[in-house]
Amino acid sequence: MKKHVAGQPTEVELQILRILWELGPSPVREIHARLQTEKETNYSTTVKMLSIMLDKGLVKRDENAQPHIYRPVQSREKTGQRMVSDLIEKVYDGAAMSLVLQALANSKATPAELAEVRRLLDELEGQSP
Amino acid sequence: MKKHVAGQPTEVELQILRILWELGPSPVREIHARLQTEKETNYSTTVKMLSIMLDKGLVKRDENAQPHIYRPVQSREKTGQRMVSDLIEKVYDGAAMSLVLQALANSKATPAELAEVRRLLDELEGQSP
DNA sequence: TTGACATAGCGAAGACTTTCGCTAATCTTG
DNA sequence: CAAGATTAGCGAAAGTCTTCGCTATGTCAA
Structure with a gap:
């Protein structure tokens, strides 16, 4: 396995963080919907990004909620x-x-x-x- | 060939730009000397970086001078x-x-x-x- | 001129980021 | 419960950035 400890958020990570800051805690579906207004990436990509960001500690998620709810760790x-x-x-x-x-x-x-x-x-x- | 049109300078590019801003127009040798005080990369690497930066239009160079002299394009x-x-x-x-x-x-x-x-x-x- | 040394450049390897196809798990509704 | 839809996740491919070995070119002194 790798380190994956957060340094600066990357480009796409930041795009997603901004969406989370605007929307507040949200499921992937919503995040992706917003993301699509700025770029044309697949739903899969959004999920993957979120999971990487989870690894890095940039976001947290509530796994009890069904659609998991993601929220930013830092303001x-x-x-x-x-x-x-x-x-x-x-x-x-x-x-x-x-x-x-x-x-x-x-x-x-x-x-x-x-x-x-x-x-x-x-x-x-x-x-x- | 590729596009290589400049967006934001990357990490290393910025390190080099900063050195150029401090030193003013300089040959690779000098740039590399400074760079080595912050990281341990090879001379080759510095040359390569500069050539990429030249491509991107981040720096210019005087090829008449022998050691070519590099200078930043933007302040x-x-x-x-x-x-x-x-x-x-x-x-x-x-x-x-x-x-x-x-x-x-x-x-x-x-x-x-x-x-x-x-x-x-x-x-x-x-x-x- | 030639050997020794400094300078320039290429191309490929390694690391990281971003993308997505495909599979698995979970949820809904008839 | 079963079929179809939604949600989650893996692993590999594509794209960038950074690194450097090795070759080529240029300079200078003996």
Whole structure:
């Protein structure tokens, strides 16, 4: 047997995770239905992917329920956090701020959202100095 | 032959790009020297990777120079921008602000950096309202 | 020029990801 | 309960990415 311990979710795994984040706990049938709106893969493939993700610990499932119900192990936020950290490490050499500035400049934020960033900023500045 | 048109840079490609961003245009020898400080792959591997990256258009090279000199086609900023957009798309469904907040909260920013974010924020808020 | 050494490139192997055909198990309904 | 439909799972194939052995080419000094 192999290791199969989770690193970063792969492309397809992420597609499936996103669907789970949107739908909440769901049976394969539903997941696959959504997946088909973005790509044309077989039902079998979806089942297989889910089982791999189960191995990796990316999802859990309730086997008592009939159609088994799958749900993500990590929240979108947690997963995003990991991936962001990874990206920062790999591209920006750990300089998170570059990424913040870039994402900020890139985004079409609403005033309310900008206010929230400002609030967080106040908080951060209030700590060290 | 195959397509080999560039999508996102892969793991190793990114490692090499990062080295090129740091060192500037360099011959394989130098790139490989740096690479060896993080992993233990053969010189051949580095050459091969570079040639693949050349195919994909991730790097260019000066063949007149002897040791050919390689340089990145895209800046770290541009590349980061693409990858961030991709991440935002794939994980946050386009909600960039979530990522900004997350990266910001995660970072150990200096006061100077925070000030810069604030500056950008002022600028952004000065536009729409 | 030639030997020694540095540089470039090919093609194939190994690892991982994604895909699916086909079989097995489970569920429904007449 | 049996036939048909739905759901689960295996194992192998196809596609990518990464690695490197080996060959070819180029450079330089004796």
